[in-house]
Amino acid sequence: xxxxxxxxxxxxxxxxxxxxxxxxxxxxxxxxxxxxxxxxxxxxxxxxxxxxxxxxxxxxxxxxxxxxxxxxxxxxxxxxxxxxxxxxxxxxxxxxxxxxxxxxxxxxxxxxxxxxxxxxxxxxxxxxxxxxxxxxxxxxxxxxxxxxxxxxxxxxxxxxxxxxxxxxxxxxxxxxxxxxxxxxxxxxxxxxxxxxxxxxxxxxxxxx
Amino acid sequence: xxxxxxxxxxxxxxxxxxxxxxxxxxxxxxxxxxxxxxxxxxxxxxxxxxxxxxxxxxxxxxxxxxxxxxxxxxxxxxxxxxxxxxxxxxxxxxxxxxxxxxxxxxxxxxxxxxxxxxxxxxxxxxxxxxxxxxxxxxxxxxxxxxxxxxxxxxxxxxxxxxxxxxxxxxxxxxxxxxxxxxxxxxxxxxxxxxxxxxxxxxxxxxxxxxxxxxxxxxxxx
Numbered sequence: 001x002x003x004x005x006x007x008x009x010x011x012x013x014x015x016x017x018x019x020x021x022x023x024x025x026x027x028x029x030x031x032x033x034x035x036x037x038x039x040x041x042x043x044x045x046x047x048x049x050x051x052x053x054x055x056x057x058x059x060x061x062x063x064x065x066x067x068x069x070x071x072x073x074x075x076x077x078x079x080x081x082x083x084x085x086x087x088x089x090x091x092x093x094x095x096x097x098x099x100x101x102x103x104x105x106x107x108x109x110x111x112x113x114x115x116x117x118x119x120x121x122x123x124x125x126x127x128x129x130x131x132x133x134x135x136x137x138x139x140x141x142x143x144x145x146x147x148x149x150x151x152x153x154x155x156x157x158x159x160x161x162x163x164x165x166x167x168x169x170x171x172x173x174x175x176x177x178x179x180x181x182x183x184x185x186x187x188x189x190x191x192x193x194x195x196x197x198x199x200x201x202x203x204x205x206x207x208x
Numbered sequence: 209x210x211x212x213x214x215x216x217x218x219x220x221x222x223x224x225x226x227x228x229x230x231x232x233x234x235x236x237x238x239x240x241x242x243x244x245x246x247x248x249x250x251x252x253x254x255x256x257x258x259x260x261x262x263x264x265x266x267x268x269x270x271x272x273x274x275x276x277x278x279x280x281x282x283x284x285x286x287x288x289x290x291x292x293x294x295x296x297x298x299x300x301x302x303x304x305x306x307x308x309x310x311x312x313x314x315x316x317x318x319x320x321x322x323x324x325x326x327x328x329x330x331x332x333x334x335x336x337x338x339x340x341x342x343x344x345x346x347x348x349x350x351x352x353x354x355x356x357x358x359x360x361x362x363x364x365x366x367x368x369x370x371x372x373x374x375x376x377x378x379x380x381x382x383x384x385x386x387x388x389x390x391x392x393x394x395x396x397x398x399x400x401x402x403x404x405x406x407x408x409x410x411x412x413x414x415x416x417x418x419x420x421x422x423x424x425x426x427x428x429x
Contacts, residue, residue, distance in 0.1 A: 053292060053427050077293045086286025092225040104214035105294045144290075 002079060002151045003064045004028045005050070005183055012042045012049055013057035019045055023059070025199055029151075032174055032184035034191075034198050043187035044085060047154045050185065052077040063152070081150035083158055087137040088144075091130035095121055095140055098129055103147045115143045119169065134161040142173065153177060155186040211296040212304050219308035222281075223274070233270040233313040234320055240266035241324035252329040259328030260338055260389025264382050267317045267342055271349045272374060274313060276367035278305055278357035279423055288361075292427060298420035306347075306354045306416060314346030330389070337392035341385040341404060348381045348408040351415040358422030362429065380407045 005027045012020040019042030027033045035043045048054040050061050052073030063070040063079055070076055089098055099112045116122050119139040124132065132140065138161050145153065158170045167190070174184050223230060244262050245255055282288040291301050321342050325335045356374040360366030384407065387400030 048289075051289075051293060053289060055428055074297075078295060080293050082290055082293050084286045084289050086284075086289075088282075088286035088290055090222060090226070090285070090287075092222070101214055101218045102290065105211045105218075105291065105296065107211055107295050 001065065001181055002029060002183060003066070005061065005063050005152065005185075007050070007061045008059050010046075010049065010059035010061065011057035012045045012054075014042075014045055018057065023199075027183050027185060029181045029183060030178045032178050032186065035185065035187040036189065036198055037187075044156050047156055047185065047187055050076075050152075051080045051082060051154050079150055079152045081145050081148045081153045083141055083145045083153070083155040085156045087141045089129040089132070089137055089140060092128060094126050094128050095132070096125040098140065099143055099147060102144045106148045106150075108147055108149055112143075112147070115146050118146065119143045120165075135163055135166055138162055139166060139169075142170065146173070151182050153182060153184045153186075155184065155188070157188060158186055159188060159190050211294055212300055215291065215296065215301055215304040216308050219305055220312055223308065223312040230312045230316045233273055234316055236273055237266050237270040237317055237320060238324060240269070241327055245327045255328045256330055256334070256393070259325060259330050260334065260341075260393075261382070261386040263321055263325060263328070263338060264341070264345075264385045264389075267321065267346065268349050268375070268378055268382055269371075270317055271309075271313045271346060272353060272371055275309065275350070275353040275357050275374070276360065276370045278309060278354055279361040279419075279426075280357070280366060283361045283426065288423065288427065292423070298423055299416045302354055302358070302416040302419040302423065306350050306412070306419075309354070310347050310350040314342075314350055318342040318346055331393065333392040334389050337388045341388035341401070344401070345381045345385045345404050345408055348411040349378060351408075351411040352377045352381075354419040355415050355422065358419040358426070361423065362426045380404075381411075 007026075008024050010020065010023040011018060012023070025033065035046065037043050045054060049056055052075075055073065060071050061076065063076055070079070093101070095116065096112055099115065103109055103112060113122070113125070116125055119142050121136065121139050121143065124136060129137070129140070153174070159167050162170065174186070177184060241263060244258075248255060248258070279288060282291060292298055296304070318339060322335050322339050325338055330338065353370070353374050355377075356370045359373060360370050363369060381404065384400040384404035387398055388404065391398050391400055
């Protein structure tokens with residue numbers, strides 16, 4: 001179980017542009033951090049950096065698990081539950097096939113039906129993904145996030161394309177995950193629906 | 209099921225359902241093998257001499273057709289991020305994708321080649337040599353192709369650049385592959401099979417590491 005995540009003096013860089021400089025923060029188990037900032041402020045890049053997909057321009061991100069510290073990017077990635085900007089669905093796969101593939105890829109198996117019920121897609125289980133609406137695609141991505149059973153959730157615009165019920169579902173899942181001792185960092189323009197800390201990214205430098 | 213097998217079977221299924229895999233490559237291969245004899249004319253001696261080389265080039269080009277989407281499709285829809293974060297290393301993922309590509313193109317091309325070699329009037333022993341050489345050599349086409357695919361995955365028209373990167377690297381495969389057919393036809397030992405097997409083995413074992421590095425670079429870009 002991850003106790004906390006600390007970012008120290010991070011610089012987020014895209015090419016030669018510095019999006020964020022000298023950013024430090026800590027998220028403890030059971031906490032949710034919401035990242036806010038104008039479009040292009042570097043929210044997605046920061047999430048990709050934390051996930052280990054994007055190298056840090058400077059500084060470090062460390063996960064603390066018991067006495068061990070995990071700061072190597074690819075090792076860190078193995079703790080990450082990722083809900084990206086894209087839904088990562090194949091048009092010709094059915095909803096249940098898509099979820100089953102990712103469960104197996106993440107070494108988990110078995111409870112796909114229950115997960116689909118949890119996100120309200122039970123009736124669409126045998127439907128090819130090409131017939132899903134944007135909101136339904138998002139719900140399937142949420143089911144996949146749950147299936148990964150990773151402690152650190154990195155969510156990029158988790159409320160995008162969802163209806164009111166869907167947004168409430170996301171807030172409930174985040175609260176549930178935090179309740180079980182998980183960590184959540186979400187880039188969003190909306191409230192996560194629970195008392196969480198907010199980190200605001202300015203256009204070039206950090207403003208807390 | 210292990211993550212490796214999960215990715216392998218998923219890629220196989222995709223190649224069957226979303227097309228661009230076996231059927232397209234087989235169709236292209238069959239058309240090349242039909243058009244060349246029509247263009248060259250009914251000189252069986254000449255056709256038999258050219259057959260091994262033409263069929264090898266045709267098979268290599270056919271296998272390249274679907275290679276540009278090997279990583280690109282997953283990159284564009286975000287699946288590649290999730291694969292990179294999965295318990296499977298990127299090297300393992302690249303190997304699974306290469307294996308799936310070979311099973312869906314290289315293997316069917318190999319199995320089709322004896323039928324197409326009829327157009328070139330190849331002798332029985334030459335047909336066996338051709339089929340053997342494709343069975344040994346096509347894994348190298350998928351493996352070396354994966355390197356090109358990993359480098360061009362973020363390019364919109366990557367499919368056009370890919371052959372320029374990959375084809376020069378496939379010179380040994382085409383040369384020794386056609387060499388095996390020549391050996392069967394002339395009876396002169398040239399040792400092509402050893403070189404082809406060595407090239408194919410080295411390419412299959414090393415290219416997942418290179419391809420994984422290419423994917424890393426592109427994900428970080």
